[in-house]
Amino acid sequence: MFSAVALTVIGVLFVHSAAAYWGEIRYADAAPFAVKQLVYIGVSITIAYLMMRTPILSTERFWTIFYIAAIVLLTLVLIPGIGAVRNGSQSWIAFGPISLQPAEFVKVALIGKLAMSMKMKSGQRVWDWRHFALILLPFALIMMQPDLGSAVIMIVSAFVVLFVAGYPLTFFSLLGVTGVGAFTALIAAAPYRLDRIKSYIDPWSDPLGKGFQGIQSLFAIAPGGLLGHGFGNSRQKYLYLPEPQNDFIFSIIAEETGFIGATSVLLLFVCLLIGAFGIAIRTKGWKECLVVSGMASIIIFQAFLNVGVVSGLLPVTGVTLPFISYGGSSMLTTWLAVGAILHFSRQKKD
Numbered sequence: 001m002f003s004a005v006a007l008t009v010i011g012v013l014f015v016h017s018a019a020a021y022w023g024e025i026r027y028a029d030a031a032p033f034a035v036k037q038l039v040y041i042g043v044s045i046t047i048a049y050l051m052m053r054t055p056i057l058s059t060e061r062f063w064t065i066f067y068i069a070a071i072v073l074l075t076l077v078l079i080p081g082i083g084a085v086r087n088g089s090q091s092w093i094a095f096g097p098i099s100l101q102p103a104e105f106v107k108v109a110l111i112g113k114l115a116m117s118m119k120m121k122s123g124q125r126v127w128d129w130r131h132f133a134l135i136l137l138p139f140a141l142i143m144m145q146p147d148l149g150s151a152v153i154m155i156v157s158a159f160v161v162l163f164v165a166g167y168p169l170t171f172f173s174l175l176g177v178t179g180v181g182a183f184t185a186l187i188a189a190a191p192y193r194l195d196r197i198k199s200y201i202d203p204w205s206d207p208l209g210k211g212f213q214g215i216q217s218l219f220a221i222a223p224g225g226l227l228g229h230g231f232g233n234s235r236q237k238y239l240y241l242p243e244p245q246n247d248f249i250f251s252i253i254a255e256e257t258g259f260i261g262a263t264s265v266l267l268l269f270v271c272l273l274i275g276a277f278g279i280a281i282r283t284k285g286w287k288e289c290l291v292v293s294g295m296a297s298i299i300i301f302q303a304f305l306n307v308g309v310v311s312g313l314l315p316v317t318g319v320t321l322p323f324i325s326y327g328g329s330s331m332l333t334t335w336l337a338v339g340a341i342l343h344f345s346r347q348k349k350d
Contacts, residue, residue: 003272004323004338008045008331010253010265011324012037017232018252019245019326033245033326040328047332048339057343058288063112067134070109073102074141083145089318091145101329103150106138108336110154111294114161115287131162149317153302155179160297161290164280200315213248216241217310220251221262228258245326247318250310265324269303272296279345288344295337 016034023032056062077083077093084092084099092099114134135158142151163172195210203211220236229235234255237244244252254262276296283289299322306321308314320330 001338001342003268003275004335007265007268007272007323008041010268011249011321012041013231014249014253014256014324015245015326017234017256018237018249019243020232021238022243022245025239036328037326037331040331043328044332044335048335048342051336051339052342052346054343057112057340058347060113060116063109063116066109067106067113070102070106071138071141073100074106074138077102078141078144089145089147091147091150099329101327103142103145103147103154104329104333105336106142107150107154107157107298108295108333108340110134110138111157111161111298111337112291112340114158115165115290115294118165118287118290147318149305149319152317153298153305153319156301157294157297161294164290164293165286196315196317200312203312213242214309214312214316217248217251218312220244220248220255221311224255224258224262226258226260228254228256228261231256247306247320247325248310249325250307250321253324266307269300273300276300276341279341283344284347288347292341292344295340298337299334 012034015037016031019033020031023029051057073093077090082093083090084094086092091101091103093102114131117128117131117134119128135155139151139155142154159172159175199206199210199214203214205211207215216236220234220241223229223235234244234252236255237252241248241251250262250265253265257264273296276292276299280289280292280296283292302319302322305314305317305319306325309316309319320327322330322334
């Protein structure tokens, strides 16, 4: 809880810092992004608190309804006139001034449904092909948008649940080989993904095009040094790094607070990881352990992916930094996962 709250507070501060100039240009006001983020946080924490307190979270029926609703939203987003296209992906549904990204919510819904659907017979865990149907259906719908980043986070988190559930290692070996082949095919099928791989290998081959974001991110991180330029003193937020309050906000944190500040953020994610898996170990039941492990995996793997992208260790993909990046869908999803973890933390072993 401490880690989640601390990261959220850091997020508000740096959304304000990173988006101040962008807000002046777009709204003639430096504060609207931070104000909206505070609203998103208020709604998200309220819903997380309700999730923590309600007993229905421990029932498979709740997760089944949540999963079905998420699948319906994923289907609706693909219908022209309902789904909105942003940054080349038809990933959003707009309700007036409110926009939702269904791919975010399906990650939490899938983990809960997958974990609660695990069965035991005569003390032995039972493997079921329907577990893979639960995973592949939302994966296919997300890839039709397309949104590779969300799909990868969802798949990895689901596989963590299967691993903790005791699926055999030979299964994961076979899955790994198949996954590499499928991932290669997905990259080859979409030229823009191949361009991202090329720009990852050599961003300077197209510094004003495909390699622009990666290069500008490094230009933010590298000069930060040990202590950074000071809060609010980023240079890259002045339209060098596009919309720095979103996917590349960690670059601004590193630029303004240096190695010390950036490392502190990473340590908070480590604390959250240790705390969440500590809760998973102490939960009363097997299914509860699976839910907590999966929810923690969503947050931690997404953070790993985001930091890997902004630091140049991974190819550029549109993934937000949990708790910190600007955006309502991302914030709500992250706190939904926290709410589920805290709910089951109240049901520890004696």
